[in-house]
Amino acid sequence: MPPRKSAAPPLSLAIDLGFRTTELAVLDGDRPVAIPLRGSVILQALAAAGAGLPAVVHVTPGGDLVAGVEAEAQLVNKPRSTVAGVPRLLGLDHEALAAHRPAIWSGLAFTRAADGSVELEIEGKTHDTTTLCAAVLRRVKQGAEAALGAPADTATIAVSAGMSEKGRAALADAAAAAGLELRGVVEAPTAIARAWWASRPAGSARERLAVVRVGGGSSDLALASVGAEGVDMLARRSEPELGGADLDSRIAEWVAERVQAQSGVDLRKEPASMRRLAKVGEEVRITLSSRESEQMNLPFLSMGPKGPVSVAEVLTRSTLEGLVRDFVERLLAHARALAGDVALAGRPVDQLLLVGGVTRMPLLRRELEAAFGQPATEAFDDVGAIARGTALLGGDASASGKRPRKRKA
Numbered sequence: 001m002p003p004r005k006s007a008a009p010p011l012s013l014a015i016d017l018g019f020r021t022t023e024l025a026v027l028d029g030d031r032p033v034a035i036p037l038r039g040s041v042i043l044q045a046l047a048a049a050g051a052g053l054p055a056v057v058h059v060t061p062g063g064d065l066v067a068g069v070e071a072e073a074q075l076v077n078k079p080r081s082t083v084a085g086v087p088r089l090l091g092l093d094h095e096a097l098a099a100h101r102p103a104i105w106s107g108l109a110f111t112r113a114a115d116g117s118v119e120l121e122i123e124g125k126t127h128d129t130t131t132l133c134a135a136v137l138r139r140v141k142q143g144a145e146a147a148l149g150a151p152a153d154t155a156t157i158a159v160s161a162g163m164s165e166k167g168r169a170a171l172a173d174a175a176a177a178a179g180l181e182l183r184g185v186v187e188a189p190t191a192i193a194r195a196w197w198a199s200r201p202a203g204s205a206r207e208r209l210a211v212v213r214v215g216g217g218s219s220d221l222a223l224a225s226v227g228a229e230g231v232d233m234l235a236r237r238s239e240p241e242l243g244g245a246d247l248d249s250r251i252a253e254w255v256a257e258r259v260q261a262q263s264g265v266d267l268r269k270e271p272a273s274m275r276r277l278a279k280v281g282e283e284v285r286i287t288l289s290s291r292e293s294e295q296m297n298l299p300f301l302s303m304g305p306k307g308p309v310s311v312a313e314v315l316t317r318s319t320l321e322g323l324v325r326d327f328v329e330r331l332l333a334h335a336r337a338l339a340g341d342v343a344l345a346g347r348p349v350d351q352l353l354l355v356g357g358v359t360r361m362p363l364l365r366r367e368l369e370a371a372f373g374q375p376a377t378e379a380f381d382d383v384g385a386i387a388r389g390t391a392l393l394g395g396d397a398s399a400s401g402k403r404p405r406k407r408k409a
Contacts, residue, residue, distance in 0.1 A: 194231050348373060
């Protein structure tokens with residue numbers, strides 16, 4: 001008889017649990033490797049480029065939870081039963097919804113749980129956010145096992161540094177429900193700093209970093225010292241409910257107001273229309289990072305008393321900057337506070353690392369560079385950086401989920 005093949009050792013996953021997408025990496029020896037989570041060859045190529053698995057869950061009429069690409073396909077057409085941005089809901093208090101409800105959540109029926117957190121009524125059943133997040137993590141686990149041919153039983157997960165203790169506890173429950181033992185929770189700025197150090201030549205001197213990450217649903221700013229001995233977080237500030245989705249909502253609201261003025265139709269009462277506007281708003285916002293204006297064309301968006309309602313608007317970069325100026329100022333207030341710490345220490349930062357599509361906005365980039373007195377570092381691949389850094393930290397005993405130590409910068 002031929003000898004039996006030994007079973008592949010269990011995998012330990014490194015997961016960047018983002019608002020829009022979930023990125024995955026594992027260690028191959030001491031090298032982090034991104035793992036595509038989408039099905040077809042084309043989608044795998046997208047994942048390798050940073051598209052990742054959509055953090056979206058759809059609840060079928062029968063009550064089944066579908067996560068990932070299949071769920072994202074229902075995002076606009078079935079707004080009352082499809083939830084985007086699932087990670088941001090973890091630990092979110094119901095009272096905070098009024099101020100932090102992006103347009104991509106239009107149509108969802110939020111309710112208040114006994115502990116004050118958010119739940120959702122979908123297809124006649126109450127769903128807690130832990131269960132929804134578990135569906136995303138379960139899909140990640142399945143994708144990893146299918147791609148690598150080995151069981152996955154543990155994970156280190158990266159989250160916003162501002163995630164609440166309630167959110168972290170819910171995350172641990174979600175991981176357990178998905179069949180993953182949570183080895184540690186890594187804060188995103190720590191993972192970014194670790195990924196940066198891995199890209200440096202051997203023998204490089206220790207560096208002081210300013211890290212600014214603006215994700216789809218949250219933002220982090222931090223000062224870190226990084227070297228061969230590891231990452232030392234010196235200070236950090238967070239906006240756990242401010243990200244690209246909130247900027248996209250401003251664009252959706254701007255279009256909705258103009259449509260109402262022109263046709264009398266209030267698109268804000270139409271969840272599918274608002275979600276469609278939010279998705280187009282994201283595309284336009286990204287385009288305006290490299291262009292001065294962009295045409296928005298959405299034919300047959302709705303039906304009004306005089307017939308079909310379509311959108312044909314030109315959004316300029318200057319108009320966008322006016323729409324989101326208050327969001328930018330919130331981020332800059334944190335940046336200036338951290339820059340003040342740097343000035344007190346009398347030692348400037350060596351690198352300014354900008355991570356996330358929003359940081360490519362010329363206005364925000366200019367202001368951040370001015371605040372820290374340092375041009376943004378170009379020689380850094382920020383796509384997948386959090387997952388890569390999380391993989392590198394995954395085997396480190398310091399990746400325990402504790403908050404960074406605060407020292408004088």
